[in-house]
Amino acid sequence: MNAVGNTFPSRVSFENVSKTYTGAQGDVKVVDDVSFSLGEGDFVSLIGPSGCGKTTMLQMLAGFVKPDNGMVTLNGQPVQGPDSDRGVIFQEYGVFPWLTVEKNIAFGLTLRRNAKPEAERKEIVAHYVKLMHLNGFEKAYPKHLSGGMRQRLALARAYAVNPNILLMDEPFGALDAQTRLALQLQLMEVLTKERKTVLLITHSVEEAIFLSTRILMISARPSRILRVIDVPFTYPRTPELTATPDFQRLRLELEEMSMEQYAQQQRLAAESR
Ligand SMILES: Nc1ncnc2c1ncn2[C@@H]1O[C@H](COP(=O)(O)OP(=O)(O)OP(=O)(O)O)[C@@H](O)[C@H]1O
Numbered sequence: 513m514n515a516v517g518n519t520f521p522s523r524v525s526f527e528n529v530s531k532t533y534t535g536a537q538g539d540v541k542v543v544d545d546v547s548f549s550l551g552e553g554d555f556v557s558l559i560g561p562s563g564c565g566k567t568t569m570l571q572m573l574a575g576f577v578k579p580d581n582g583m584v585t586l587n588g589q590p591v592q593g594p595d596s597d598r599g600v601i602f603q604e605y606g607v608f609p610w611l612t613v614e615k616n617i618a619f620g621l622t623l624r625r626n627a628k629p630e631a632e633r634k635e636i637v638a639h640y641v642k643l644m645h646l647n648g649f650e651k652a653y654p655k656h657l658s659g660g661m662r663q664r665l666a667l668a669r670a671y672a673v674n675p676n677i678l679l680m681d682e683p684f685g686a687l688d689a690q691t692r693l694a695l696q697l698q699l700m701e702v703l704t705k706e707r708k709t710v711l712l713i714t715h716s717v718e719e720a721i722f723l724s725t726r727i728l729m730i731s732a733r734p735s736r737i738l739r740v741i742d743v744p745f746t747y748p749r750t751p752e753l754t755a756t757p758d759f760q761r762l763r764l765e766l767e768e769m770s771m772e773q774y775a776q777q778q779r780l781a782a783e784s785r
């Protein structure tokens with residue numbers, strides 16, 4: 513068992529969770545007896561090679577995928593399905609192609625659970641349009657946006673409903689370095705104002721260290737927790753932190769570890785061809 517403790521009362525808990533997919537190539541075990549928990553205010557990042565099962569884990573917490581064994585719980589109750597208490601930012605831009613920018617942002621605010629009067633909705637939409645630098649594109653459809661703009665729209669849509677838990681699947685992946693940093697800083701600012709619990713998937717060790725309270729290093733498929741790192745830096749964090757020797761040392765150590773797993777995953781992929 514891969515057990516991970518923490519100091520907060522647990523909001524989210526994976527208890528001995530396993531998942532196998534059955535596909536054209538037979539059964540593929542993607543998650544293997546994973547246990548960890550996230551307390552309120554935790555920011556946990558998952559780092560692991562492509563195809564190891566990270567998105568599958570996030571989708572179990574989002575309520576889109578059910579574990580075969582074990583349980584994913586939220587405030588002590590098993591996750592039954594998706595709900596607006598968990599805002600999901602999908603790996604491939606969680607935007608609706610048939611809705612304009614402003615309607616995408618307002619979408620969650622029109623659902624019954626979060627329904628807001630029109631005036632308030634407009635205010636929230638205007639706020640996020642500005643925050644994500646989408647001004648002038650309010651009436652545009654996603655296909656007319658750049659990749660980075662679509663990603664910012666996905667962030668706006670998730671933030672707009674103000675969920676307690678943010679599930680972010682490589683949310684900054686498609687962005688240029690500058691925008692990426694700006695949005696990382698903005699996320700940290702949002703988190704200092706509103707205490708949220710975050711599960712982030714990233715391939716960037718640097719991003720994980722910069723943002724997280726804790727990092728889970730995930731193995732090649734099937735996903736197991738190899739190591740848990742309590743990030744030793746206090747908040748607020750500024751970009752200068754990334755240049756410090758302590759940060760660099762941790763980065764190198766984790767990059768080496770993740771490279772081994774990436775290589776292992778590539779061997780696995782080659783074998784199954
Ligand atoms: N619905 C599904 N049906 C069958 N197999 C699936 C399904 N979803 C994912 N898989 C397989 O499960 C494995 C893990 O997929 P997952 O998307 O969780 O990986 P990941 O760690 O998020 O990878 P990446 O870093 O590339 O996003 C992959 O081999 C994938 O092909």
Ligand SMILES: [Mg+2]
Pocket residue numbers: 566567568603681
């Ligand atoms: Mg993924």
